[in-house]
């Protein structure tokens with residue numbers, strides 16, 4: 001049973017891509033073979049790992065979803081050993097409309113990733129900030145889901161809508177899908193709202209919230225401009241240490 | 257000619273909603289009559305102005321777009337004098353697929369707002385973090401566009417894609433659409449990346465970047481939990497002062 005993990009939240013800018021790249025790199029550093037699937041037309045996970053968007057214009061997830069290529073054709077390596085990427089591209093913007101009449105359109109990604117035979121221990125899927133076609137495809141393809149939650153008011157507001165969508169998907173499209181956990185991100189100790197949001201989330205969701213909290217740490221926002229994950233950029237930073245702790249938590253409790 | 261302004265950027269969490277609410281409230285405080293249209297299914301602009309999502313489940317932008325209601329029916333007042341809202345709701349999530357076979361589907365919002373006869377000086381449209389149906393509808397309905405740009409690497413990366421989409425819309429759907437300006441948001445003086453991004457944006461876009469820069473200011477992230485814009489919550493904060501300065505810049509140079 002392969003572990004396929006989606007990183008999803010329709011609220012924008014909550015740390016989905018940063019979490020996807022950091023978990024993927026941390027697991028790769030723990031002797032696991034990892035594939036990171038970039039399911040966001042913005043392609044931030046692709047460039048955040050040093051792959052130029054212009055190098056993959058004819059060979060990326062879009063071509064796999066429309067059936068012009070198989071996953072194996074488009075997967076590329078990264079500067080991180082044991083970490084591969086299925087890159088994305090802005091062509092993905094149009095898939096929701098392109099596929100509207102196609103039967104079982106929500107299973108396109110599931111069929112694509114389930115046939116990959118390269119011995120990956122984990123497949124991590126970075127989702128766009130929406131509850132549309134691409135995110136639904138990712139959740140249908142996944143065994144579990146991590147919800148990054150920025151410690152801010154607007155982010156907390158959207159959590160209910162996301163959990164409703166997850167329940168619908170579990171009921172109709174993917175009964176296997178479980179919630180690996182809610183991850184508190186960009187926590188700022190100096191900021192009252194961070195504490196209030198964290199308290200409220202732990203009150204409602206208890207053990208479904210990861211013990212690891214990701215602090216706001218400027219090094220996390222610097223590393224993508226160098227095309228490398230936090231561990232290569234500044235392994236001793238609070239950002240790197242917290243994501244390494246999270247990877248251990250994921251590996252140890254076998255939640256996903 | 258009425259001023260219809262979209263606040264758009266497909267990158268998530270860059271300050272679109274905060275900018276839409278703050279500009280709308282600042283213009284309302286400058287004796288202008290303002291309508292804020294919430295075109296995001298997350299409905300953050302709706303709740304950020306104190307309107308409960310559950311109060312508008314049967315009467316919001318969704319019903320206007322599907323033709324079940326006219327704009328006048330769904331517009332509600334706020335605690336801010338001269339500021340009304342056309343609220344949103346999560347039903348909007350499905351419109352992209354629902355409308356796929358409808359002719360001129362990209363003009364639904366334009367037709368809805370152009371017929372409102374309540375003497376608004378400005379109509380401000382808050383967009384979701386995507387380049388899909390709702391954002392295209394907003395840009396087709398608009399006279400001008402403001403692009404909030406968070407001073408971070410991933411946000412800078414997406415700017416090219418957004419400007420390409422704007423050019424396509426100008427060429428095919430709305431030749432009137434102009435760029436009111438790029439607004440630097442969440443600028444943190446202590447953070448090297450903020451300075452680097454700001455320098456790069458001014459180098460490429462020169463006078464198309466607003467002189468006003470919005471600093472990172474915790475008061476801006478606190479006010480939505482009280483359902484009020486920054487001016488009512490903390491009018492002396494750096495966040496409030498910078499958005500008041502921006503409103504003056506918009507009014508003075510008649511860009512939009």
Ligand SMILES: Nc1ncnc2c1ncn2[C@@H]1O[C@H](COP(=O)(O)OP(=O)(O)OP(=O)(O)O)[C@@H](O)[C@H]1O
Pocket residue numbers: 011012013014015016017018019040044127128129185186187214215216217218220221222224239266267268269385408409410411
């Ligand atoms: N813990 C953190 N501390 C400081 N900055 C962070 C942290 N996590 C992410 N960032 C920065 O915040 C911004 C938003 O993060 P990111 O792009 O990962 O969010 P996202 O949810 O993937 O956004 P989108 O909704 O656009 O896909 C980025 O510029 C990123 O570098």
Ligand SMILES: Nc1ncnc2c1ncn2[C@@H]1O[C@H](COP(=O)(O)OP(=O)(O)OP(=O)(O)O)[C@@H](O)[C@H]1O
Pocket residue numbers: 010011012013129152153154155267268269270271272273274275296300383384385441442443470471472473474476477478480495
């Ligand atoms: N200048 C600022 N300083 C500090 N916090 C801010 C600032 N502007 C916005 N915020 C906070 O940052 C978060 C993201 O801002 P906001 O929700 O306005 O962005 P958005 O672009 O509308 O997001 P989305 O892409 O989800 O629609 C919110 O929690 C908001 O309160």
Ligand SMILES: [Mg+2]
Pocket residue numbers: 016017018040044127128
């Ligand atoms: Mg992302």
Ligand SMILES: [Mg+2]
Pocket residue numbers: 272273274296300383384
């Ligand atoms: Mg918003």
